[in-house]
Amino acid sequence: MTQRKTSRENQAVFVISVAAELAGVHPQTLRIYERRGLIEPYRTPGGTRRYSQEDLNRLTLIQELTEQGLNLEGVRKVLELRERVVKLEQELSQIKADLSVAEEQVDREIAKVHRSYRRDIVLRTQLHPDVRRRIKDLFE
Numbered sequence: 001m002t003q004r005k006t007s008r009e010n011q012a013v014f015v016i017s018v019a020a021e022l023a024g025v026h027p028q029t030l031r032i033y034e035r036r037g038l039i040e041p042y043r044t045p046g047g048t049r050r051y052s053q054e055d056l057n058r059l060t061l062i063q064e065l066t067e068q069g070l071n072l073e074g075v076r077k078v079l080e081l082r083e084r085v086v087k088l089e090q091e092l093s094q095i096k097a098d099l100s101v102a103e104e105q106v107d108r109e110i111a112k113v114h115r116s117y118r119r120d121i122v123l124r125t126q127l128h129p130d131v132r133r134r135i136k137d138l139f140e
């Protein structure tokens with residue numbers, strides 16, 4: 001029985017030497033980034049690191065941030081904040097979708113209540129004498 005590969009496994013195709021060359025860094029730099037928690041390559045069952053295009057894009061961002069003067073701890077914080085922003089944007093999107101559904105439900109309920117109103121016109125002369133008397137007292 002063969003196991004299906006996850007999309008992460010299918011996308012992680014670059015070994016460390018190729019990923020380092022594509023990113024323009026030394027392989028040891030990738031190991032340091034991994035130890036610092038800046039990047040987490042896929043590991044094969046044998047323990048070999050495999051990098052995806054997404055990992056290479058992240059490496060490019062790390063390089064840009066370090067070139068702008070951030071140290072690795074600063075880079076880690078920037079990456080965490082970026083991930084947090086993405087998560088919050090997804091949550092906000094879901095909340096907006098839920099709100100839209102709720103608004104539609106409220107609108108349907110309001111319309112249902114409006115349809116239930118009786119549209120009969122009641123003449124004052126058709127009211128019970130006690131009600132007519134109370135109305136008369138209100139306006140006098």
